[in-house]
Amino acid sequence: MEVESGSDDFIDDDDDFGGSRGKNVKGKGKAIDRRKKDKGKGKINEQAYAWEASYTRSWDTVQEDEAGSLQSAVDDLLARGRRRRLLAPSSAFRRTIIRHLILLLDLSASMMDRDMRPTRFDLMLEYSREFVLEWFDQNPLGQIGVVGMRAGVGERIGEMSSNPQDVLKAIADRHKLEPAGEPSLQNAIEMARSSMSHLPTHSSREITIIFGSLTTVDPGNIHDTLDACIKDKIRISVVALAAEMKICREMCDKTGGQFGVAINDGHFKDILFELIPPPTQRAASKAGGGASNPSADLMMMGFPTRLPDTSPPALCVCHSELKSEGFLCPRCSAKLCDVPTDCDICGLMIVSSPHLARSFHHLFPVKPYDAVMEASLSSPSANCHGCEAPFPKTASAMSGEGISPLGRYKCPICLNDFCSDCDVFVHDVVHCCPGCGK
Amino acid sequence: MSDFAVEPSSHMSVILDLTPAQWYLSSLPKNEYPLSFRSFLSQTLAFLNSHLASKHENTLAVYGALPGKSVILYSSTDSSVGQDETVADANSYQPFKTVDSVVASQITDELDALGDSDEEAPCQLVGALTKALCHINRIMNPNFTTGASDAPQPTREPRIIILSVSPDLSTSYIPIMNSIFSAQKLKVTIDVCKIFGPDAVFLQQAAHLTGGSYIYLERRDAYLQHLMMTFLSPRSVRGILAVPTQEKIDFRAACFCHKTIVDIGFVCSVCLSIFCQPVPVCSTCRTKFPMKTLQRLNASRPSFPPQPVVRSMSAARTPTTSTPPGTRTPSVSNHHADRTTSISSSASAKVNGSSSVAVGNGMTP
Numbered sequence: 125m126e127v128e129s130g131s132d133d134f135i136d137d138d139d140d141f142g143g144s145r146g147k148n149v150k151g152k153g154k155a156i157d158r159r160k161k162d163k164g165k166g167k168i169n170e171q172a173y174a175w176e177a178s179y180t181r182s183w184d185t186v187q188e189d190e191a192g193s194l195q196s197a198v199d200d201l202l203a204r205g206r207r208r209r210l211l212a213p214s215s216a217f218r219r220t221i222i223r224h225l226i227l228l229l230d231l232s233a234s235m236m237d238r239d240m241r242p243t244r245f246d247l248m249l250e251y252s253r254e255f256v257l258e259w260f261d262q263n264p265l266g267q268i269g270v271v272g273m274r275a276g277v278g279e280r281i282g283e284m285s286s287n288p289q290d291v292l293k294a295i296a297d298r299h300k301l302e303p304a305g306e307p308s309l310q311n312a313i314e315m316a317r318s319s320m321s322h323l324p325t326h327s328s329r330e331i332t333i334i335f336g337s338l339t340t341v342d343p344g345n346i347h348d349t350l351d352a353c354i355k356d357k358i359r360i361s362v363v364a365l366a367a368e369m370k371i372c373r374e375m376c377d378k379t380g381g382q383f384g385v386a387i388n389d390g391h392f393k394d395i396l397f398e399l400i401p402p403p404t405q406r407a408a409s410k411a412g413g414g415a416s417n418p419s420a421d422l423m424m425m426g427f428p429t430r431l432p433d434t435s436p437p438a439l440c441v442c443h444s445e446l447k448s449e450g451f452l453c454p455r456c457s458a459k460l461c462d463v464p465t466d467c468d469i470c471g472l473m474i475v476s477s478p479h480l481a482r483s484f485h486h487l488f489p490v491k492p493y494d495a496v497m498e499a500s501l502s503s504p505s506a507n508c509h510g511c512e513a514p515f516p517k518t519a520s521a522m523s524g525e526g527i528s529p530l531g532r533y534k535c536p537i538c539l540n541d542f543c544s545d546c547d548v549f550v551h552d553v554v555h556c557c558p559g560c561g562k
Numbered sequence: 563m564s565d566f567a568v569e570p571s572s573h574m575s576v577i578l579d580l581t582p583a584q585w586y587l588s589s590l591p592k593n594e595y596p597l598s599f600r601s602f603l604s605q606t607l608a609f610l611n612s613h614l615a616s617k618h619e620n621t622l623a624v625y626g627a628l629p630g631k632s633v634i635l636y637s638s639t640d641s642s643v644g645q646d647e648t649v650a651d652a653n654s655y656q657p658f659k660t661v662d663s664v665v666a667s668q669i670t671d672e673l674d675a676l677g678d679s680d681e682e683a684p685c686q687l688v689g690a691l692t693k694a695l696c697h698i699n700r701i702m703n704p705n706f707t708t709g710a711s712d713a714p715q716p717t718r719e720p721r722i723i724i725l726s727v728s729p730d731l732s733t734s735y736i737p738i739m740n741s742i743f744s745a746q747k748l749k750v751t752i753d754v755c756k757i758f759g760p761d762a763v764f765l766q767q768a769a770h771l772t773g774g775s776y777i778y779l780e781r782r783d784a785y786l787q788h789l790m791m792t793f794l795s796p797r798s799v800r801g802i803l804a805v806p807t808q809e810k811i812d813f814r815a816a817c818f819c820h821k822t823i824v825d826i827g828f829v830c831s832v833c834l835s836i837f838c839q840p841v842p843v844c845s846t847c848r849t850k851f852p853m854k855t856l857q858r859l860n861a862s863r864p865s866f867p868p869q870p871v872v873r874s875m876s877a878a879r880t881p882t883t884s885t886p887p888g889t890r891t892p893s894v895s896n897h898h899a900d901r902t903t904s905i906s907s908s909a910s911a912k913v914n915g916s917s918s919v920a921v922g923n924g925m926t927p
Contacts, residue, residue: 510696
């Protein structure tokens with residue numbers, strides 16, 4: 125097995141450097157065959173080029189115990205999860221939570237390439253929709269605008285909006301977005317930059333470019349645009365579908381963004397979705413060159429009251445439509461259709477408190493539970509403090525770092541014992557210890 | 563299982579708020595509809611029985627939120643909780659009898675165990691809620707590690723019913739919100755019946771965000787009827803029935819500094835901590851805020867709800883000496899009319915008005 129994986133690595137390297145042309149061509153033909161087969165099988169395996177993945181025989185790493193059960197393997201996986209959690213950096217605390225993003229879509233003729241199925245264009249639209257939904261789920265206070273690059277100009281497709289439905293509507297109709305002509309990075313970036321120029325300094329400004337072309341048709345010097353973006357602290361990230369372009373890499377490096385070239389559709393999605401979690405501010409200040417952090421600010425926000433759809437209808441201030449349901453601004457009692465938004469009357473920023481609360485578990489994480497290594501004398505409880513599952517009476521033989529042979533994990537504050545299921549659930553989902561409520 | 567497609571069995575976790583002081587207040591005869599703990603318990607038990615009776619596969623767990631601690635009182639999925647020592651009785655349905663006797667005896671034990679000092683401690687609703695979630699997590703995802711005794715079970719519709727008598731505990735704002743989000747992830751509906759005391763802001767949000775219903779019990783003598791009509795039906799049936807929903811939902815939050823519930827707060831842009839007044843340094847992430855913002859916010863602070871009306875009047879009144887009052891009064895009353903109808907054309911007028919007010923305000927000190 126060692127030898128096998130070694131040889132795989134070798135091919136992998138060879139391919140990366142564009143080693144032998146013949147091999148590549150052959151590989152591509154093979155890949156297409158493989159993909160067809162995959163399609164027949166219902167697209168179970170998204171990894172198109174087996175030799176590009178690090179070859180692991182995952183079934184060999186799972187070991188049955190003497191009784192023939194897989195419990196030890198499962199426990200091992202759980203323990204690995206625990207360890208990862210413990211290693212997670214505790215300093216990733218300062219994240220830019222209020223984000224403004226312009227999604228820059230390449231709508232040039234090169235997007236009609238069929239190297240990703242069905243076309244690069246269709247796949248891009250599909251992934252962008254998923255991206256927008258997921259992005260708003262994790263960044264409830266953010267806003268997204270959409271700009272297209274088509275026929276040498278930048279085209280505004282969707283205005284900056286904090287409502288995912290608005291953004292989705294903008295990119296819903298593929299016939300309006302039919303690719304044509306050459307893309308112009310400079311024009312599109314200038315357009316995106318100008319639409320973010322009015323934003324307050326405490327929010328982040330980001331441009332995410334999905335770029336399928338290998339050329340850009342610019343009216344002027346794109347490096348001037350790049351300098352302007354650096355000055356405006358705009359972070360540019362590029363997901364390239366074709367190959368790496370020097371200017372794209374440079375833009376990402378200088379503005380502190382991420383650059384990635386998609387190998388296949390699965391990888392495309394992965395690198396696009398890597399851009400979803402809020403970026404840490406430390407990285408931003410390092411890339412932006414700013415030593416201090418002047419962007420922090422205190423904002424006044426209002427928490428509205430929601431009216432039910434049975435309340436007497438009244439005109440909303442945002443669309444002047446007669447509506448029953450809506451939100452009342454706490455300062456001026458104006459009726460708003462949707463939150464988060466700025467009140468049209470008094471300008472107060474209106475957010476519903478659950479929007480803010482979604483990020484609080486980043487601030488106050490649950491202390492990791494200690495694995496109980498030996499049975500203590502002080503009459504341990506028979507059941508898990510969380511789910512009341514009985515603990516095993518006897519210690520199991522397997523051991524490992526972070527795994528308790530007794531299946532008990534103790535909260536360091538309230539000293540209650542929890543089972544491993546609850547340990548994982550409390551730390552990953554609930555973010556609140558059942559014993560001490562912290 | 564043919565009727566599984568029609569209506570899945572449901573799991574119900576009931577959280578009883580067992581705060582003795584609040585129950586004493588609730589039973590006082592000076593209330594319009596006093597409800598004593600004894601009658602509350604008997605009506606609740608009738609409700610629990612009807613849940614078990616409505617489908618054979620239905621399961622039940624009962625939690626008690628006591629001052630300073632939370633306990634599981636009964637669970638139909640775990641035999642380990644609440645040992646049944648009652649003898650079978652030919653005249654009663656055994657599962658009902660088990661629930662009744664176990665819940666009643668457990669509550670008696672727990673209340674007896676409470677010392678005088680414990681009674682002052684805040685009610686551990688969060689603990690009961692998170693325990694209920696852990697329990698639901700386990701029975702929804704039967705796992706090899708712990709659920710060895712559990713037979714493979716059909717998917718259930720889980721829900722949590724909170725029977726609350728104590729007021730909101732603003733210190734538990736963050737844990738409650740975290741529990742709500744995890745309930746959303748587990749697709750658990752949270753229903754709330756507020757039996758006594760003021761409206762609970764956080765529980766309103768919990769019910770709203772998880773698709774449950776929040777009932778404020780006005781006629782406490784009709785407690786059982788409310789339970790049966792509102793909370794007995796599982797989620798799949800509620801689309802057909804017109805279950806009462808809450809009127810207004812309060813989206814207010816508790817500030818981190820004084821734990822007061824605020825409707826206009828000051829939020830750190832880095833970590834989104836909420837404060838009830840402008841602070842120079844964020845207590846959570848240690849971010850320093852610029853002096854200019856503080857001054858600006860402090861200047862605009864007195865502008866809380868009742869104030870703007872008064873101020874627009876005074877702003878209108880100050881120049882009255884130079885101009886005839888007849889021209890001004892209608893414009894003021896217009897402003898008031900605009901506030902209620904809130905038409906967008908008036909919106910621009912109001913923006914002008916408020917900006918001029920701001921200028922006037924800036925000049926007065």
